[in-house]
Amino acid sequence: MARILITSAIPYINGIKHLGNLVGSQLPADLYARYMRARGHEVLFLCATDEHGTPAELAAAKAGKPVADYCAEMWAVQDELGKGFRLSFDHFGRSSSPRNHRLTQHFAGRLADANLIREVSEKQVYSVADGRFLPDRYIEGTCPNCGYDKARGDQCENCTKQLDPTDLIEPRSAISGSTDLEVRETKHLYLRQSEMRDQLRDWIDSKTDWPVLTTSIARKWLDDGDGLQDRGITRDLDWGIPVRRGTEGWPGMEGKVFYVWFDAPIEYIACAAEWVDAGKGPAPDPGADKDSVWERWWRTDKGADDVRYVQFMGKDNVPFHTLSFPATILGSGEPWKLVDYIKSFNYLNYDGGQFSTSQGRGVFMDQALDILPSDYWRWWLLSHVPETSDSEFTWDGFQQDVNKDLADVLGNFVSRITKFCRSKFGEIVPEGGAYGPKETALIADLQTRLDRYQGHMDAIEIRKAAAELRAIWVAGNEYLQSAAPWTAFKEDPDRAAAITRFALNLIPFYAALSEPFIPDAAQQMADAMGTDLIWPETVERALSRLAPGHAFTVPDVLFAKIADEDREAWAARFAGTRG
RNA sequence: GGGCCUGUAGCUCAAUUGGUUAGAGCAGAGCGCUCAUAACGCUUUGGUUGCAGGUUCGAGUCCUGCCGGGCCUACCA
Numbered sequence: 312m313a314r315i316l317i318t319s320a321i322p323y324i325n326g327i328k329h330l331g332n333l334v335g336s337q338l339p340a341d342l343y344a345r346y347m348r349a350r351g352h353e354v355l356f357l358c359a360t361d362e363h364g365t366p367a368e369l370a371a372a373k374a375g376k377p378v379a380d381y382c383a384e385m386w387a388v389q390d391e392l393g394k395g396f397r398l399s400f401d402h403f404g405r406s407s408s409p410r411n412h413r414l415t416q417h418f419a420g421r422l423a424d425a426n427l428i429r430e431v432s433e434k435q436v437y438s439v440a441d442g443r444f445l446p447d448r449y450i451e452g453t454c455p456n457c458g459y460d461k462a463r464g465d466q467c468e469n470c471t472k473q474l475d476p477t478d479l480i481e482p483r484s485a486i487s488g489s490t491d492l493e494v495r496e497t498k499h500l501y502l503r504q505s506e507m508r509d510q511l512r513d514w515i516d517s518k519t520d521w522p523v524l525t526t527s528i529a530r531k532w533l534d535d536g537d538g539l540q541d542r543g544i545t546r547d548l549d550w551g552i553p554v555r556r557g558t559e560g561w562p563g564m565e566g567k568v569f570y571v572w573f574d575a576p577i578e579y580i581a582c583a584a585e586w587v588d589a590g591k592g593p594a595p596d597p598g599a600d601k602d603s604v605w606e607r608w609w610r611t612d613k614g615a616d617d618v619r620y621v622q623f624m625g626k627d628n629v630p631f632h633t634l635s636f637p638a639t640i641l642g643s644g645e646p647w648k649l650v651d652y653i654k655s656f657n658y659l660n661y662d663g664g665q666f667s668t669s670q671g672r673g674v675f676m677d678q679a680l681d682i683l684p685s686d687y688w689r690w691w692l693l694s695h696v697p698e699t700s701d702s703e704f705t706w707d708g709f710q711q712d713v714n715k716d717l718a719d720v721l722g723n724f725v726s727r728i729t730k731f732c733r734s735k736f737g738e739i740v741p742e743g744g745a746y747g748p749k750e751t752a753l754i755a756d757l758q759t760r761l762d763r764y765q766g767h768m769d770a771i772e773i774r775k776a777a778a779e780l781r782a783i784w785v786a787g788n789e790y791l792q793s794a795a796p797w798t799a800f801k802e803d804p805d806r807a808a809a810i811t812r813f814a815l816n817l818i819p820f821y822a823a824l825s826e827p828f829i830p831d832a833a834q835q836m837a838d839a840m841g842t843d844l845i846w847p848e849t850v851e852r853a854l855s856r857l858a859p860g861h862a863f864t865v866p867d868v869l870f871a872k873i874a875d876e877d878r879e880a881w882a883a884r885f886a887g888t889r890g
Numbered sequence: 891g892g893g894c895c896u897g898u899a900g901c902u903c904a905a906u907u908g909g910u911u912a913g914a915g916c917a918g919a920g921c922g923c924u925c926a927u928a929a930c931g932c933u934u935u936g937g938u939u940g941c942a943g944g945u946u947c948g949a950g951u952c953c954u955g956c957c958g959g960g961c962c963u964a965c966c967a
Contacts, residue, residue: 365966464965531893536892629962630964695902695903699903701895705901719927722929731925778903781915791931792931811925870927
């Protein structure tokens, strides 16, 4: 039994995430976690909310709430939506947790001790009216290059020229519109990533099995221009983790907090500690303290040397996970677990454009659950997950694919065989008859397909795995058509009984294989057949689990079809402007 | 501007990393079945692999140029 640590990129706190966010990290991570648990491995699957930074403060202000209250509420909302999508986190933590405060401060102290932190005095724009320093993109003004009057301080969206905030003509705060801006001197801590460039490159170069998307982004940052740049890891904000050097104060850094991208990945570790604090982990070994329970996942000197750590994220997150966070871990000089495999994703677009939180364009997690059960979304999103390039959601495609795959191919298979059995033999697995060449051939075919399916799931080739799973469902319909128990029943009821018994056995087999994709329907299938979800050791053994005389019930329709009227109404409703 | 990714059937995607006649699913057409959610099965139409050159015995795959789409470009996260 292997031990597998899985983390999903942690979603930002400022609002409900859309399906593009979901499919880019949490959902594929959940698929992998469920699969690995089903295969009997020990899994720790962690996620959390990413709560610090300017956008959180502004969202809270807009909602008229203290930022701590706002984050607590939004955490609860995201936690609930995660449950709605059946995301099987062992713990859903918060980057604002006391555990993360302590760990983040600890890492900063270690990095400082290793001479990997330097202090930099720099000039930044301060908005007197807003009472805060403004990140470059929160400053608006007229572009000196093209005259566009809504250029941002980092870049003009109109002419794409990169800007410095001081380049802007008539700069103003994007928050309040105030022009009462001044340049102030402020001191910040920088992580000396450039010192670790060779070490990081050697590490990246050793990861020959990683997706191209992951390594090419990492190399770009290592080698672009003057190479990997040092990165500021502190900010002038109120909401965040106070800058401390371990447990000591940090002279000159009073009132400042760590940069959200410094503390967010550390939350992966802190979340494991939160998991233990929440009483969810196993009991510690006799004589060991409770921290040992999470440290055996994270400290290679305390049991984590045999852990395989897999991260899931969208491509925008890759630089921080391939460079900054590893620099933090390596630079600490302590034996923390480094990531073994990074699965990164492209973006999911919505009907010809991007999902847009600000414009309310696309489907958001709460809305999706309002209109359809989570299995519909899970299946479609995972079978279309943007692995090799950006992919696209359209209502037409969604309706067609879901109706065909889930209702017609899988749902109808379960329906046709259970109802046939009920009408001819009753709700009981029939006895009599013997299996013949057709059954032998199907077992062999399914064994080949199962091996391929497992191979794809092991390799986290999600779309290929989905296609193979679908082919496994299809094989059941092919078998029924070919064996035709309804015909056999007329001349040879014993043969019909054997066919029916064999086909009924496919249902728990399908349920187990399908569970990572569609957990609710899988459970319904298993419940209807009076079995548990057990991953097959071999197809032959799996298909002999339901013995003659075993009682079952005909389940309700597993997947109702999406009607044309629904599709049209939803397409109109989600075209833009949420609400 | 620079970098990376990408372009294959009407649609969504494959193609064992340079190797036979480029394959699936959906959609379309025809046939079959009647157990089933008008579901299922079988057969079948459909491609100058964005364009133009080049390397090679051989190119969807490698090189050059052009055209289109996307992402990143370090102070949003």
